Amino acid sequence: MSRRHPDCHGNLNNTPLKSAEANCCLLFKLFGLLVFLNATLSCPSSCICPNNSSLVQCHSLSLQDILDNVPHGVQNLSITHSNITVLQASAFRNLNNLTSLVLSHDNLQVIEAMAFLDLPNLTTLDLSFNTLSYLADDAFAGLSHLQVLKLNQALLEPNQILNSPWTQHLQNLKTLELAGNDLQTFPMAVKDLKNLQILHLGNNSIQRLNEPEISVLRSKKIRLYFSPNPIFCDCHIKEMVYWFQNTSQTLDAQQLKCFGPPNLNSSLVMGLRGDHLKCSNEDLETASYVFFGIVLALIGVIFLMVLYLNRKGIKRWMNNFREACRDQMEGYHYRYEQDSDPRRSNASTGI
């Protein structure tokens, strides 16, 4: 090999020898190819690739740097503590064997439509510990084999995100984790996940489960993790408590505690009986119904009394009315007879 450093444009310092130049160039190109192959097969710098690159773990690197260098056969890829911010359409390419993708603590805020389109074998996706404020309706398009989706402490705008039809592409999803998202209500979007089996809703701000939500959980036999949540223990949670006490679908309901009203604060929800569960305005409501009934009865009585006292006047009025009716009927009868003749003559001329 030449000691001098040649480049492929023929600018050797020696007198140019055509064949030597060609060999040199070929060698150089081969070297380049080797470097390229090495890059695609080996571990990206700042990543750890134990066990033959089936698992790649990266920290604090730009997504593009990682994806340019990650081995194409990778099965488990974990990119954490990076600053990804926006996941664009088809963000991941040529990773057909990827089954598990972890993108947590990545300051992820926006996931655009078709972001995971080229990951046909993905079964686990962990997007926990991010600040997602926008999730495109088709963000999960192509993830028809996804079984586990983790979104713990990941949603900055939980209500907006959970009301969009992002569930439509996840027809094989079995486990959904939504802990620590400050959800105020049960995420009804889960009723569209046909195969959902396990739902994590702990550490949110849900005060109770209502009847329609319980029937979704019951009919789909979804197993629920629900603790802790700030349960408000009034008459509205009776359904929920009965269900908890009857079902084996709630896996941690034993630990649920009341956060109000003050006299039940910190009581165990499962320990409550129906007569513990009162609404402060429940008595008021019954009282107002009773009051309303009495008023109605009074009005009825007064009406009857007026009728009774006025019975003579009413009789006179009825007679007047009957007479007026009779006059009216007679007038009508007379007019009918007058009208019927010309009509008959019209009909006969028509034939």
Ligand SMILES: *[C@@H]1O[C@H](CO)[C@@H](O)[C@H](O)[C@H]1NC(C)=O
């Ligand atoms: C290495 O990967 C193979 C599958 O690719 C797996 O069976 C094995 O358990 C892994 N070993 C370690 C130490 O992770």
Ligand SMILES: *[C@@H]1O[C@H](CO)[C@@H](O)[C@H](O)[C@H]1NC(C)=O
């Ligand atoms: C990689 O795989 C080969 C065989 O496929 C095996 O001999 C070697 O020990 C593996 N290396 C690591 C780091 O697991």
Ligand SMILES: *[C@@H]1O[C@H](CO)[C@@H](O)[C@H](O)[C@H]1NC(C)=O
């Ligand atoms: C993907 O996995 C299959 C089977 O395990 C293997 O034959 C193929 O080479 C892998 N693809 C890549 C790009 O490594």
Ligand SMILES: *[C@@H]1O[C@H](CO)[C@@H](O)[C@H](O)[C@H]1NC(C)=O
């Ligand atoms: C993360 O990336 C965004 C835009 O890509 C940038 O504005 C922001 O300063 C970055 N944050 C950090 C901590 O690097």
Ligand SMILES: *[C@@H]1O[C@H](CO)[C@@H](O)[C@H](O)[C@H]1NC(C)=O
């Ligand atoms: C990945 O999916 C393709 C088709 O979508 C399939 O042919 C291939 O075998 C899968 N690879 C693995 C490792 O499952």
Ligand SMILES: *[C@@H]1O[C@H](CO)[C@@H](O)[C@H](O)[C@H]1NC(C)=O
């Ligand atoms: C790869 O991810 C799967 C989940 O898809 C998990 O079961 C497996 O343990 C992971 N393997 C490694 C080596 O981390």
Ligand SMILES: *[C@@H]1O[C@H](CO)[C@@H](O)[C@H](O)[C@H]1NC(C)=O
């Ligand atoms: C519960 O979620 C909040 C954010 O909503 C988080 O700050 C807190 O650490 C979480 N607690 C646990 C025990 O995970």
Ligand SMILES: *[C@@H]1O[C@H](CO)[C@@H](O)[C@H](O)[C@H]1NC(C)=O
């Ligand atoms: C089970 O539910 C029914 C109504 O659905 C309720 O009457 C009954 O008390 C519940 N059983 C227990 C043990 O709570």
Ligand SMILES: *[C@@H]1O[C@H](CO)[C@@H](O)[C@H](O)[C@H]1NC(C)=O
């Ligand atoms: C309920 O109890 C907790 C401690 O168990 C306390 O921190 C909280 O202030 C109490 N809330 C009310 C409204 O009494």
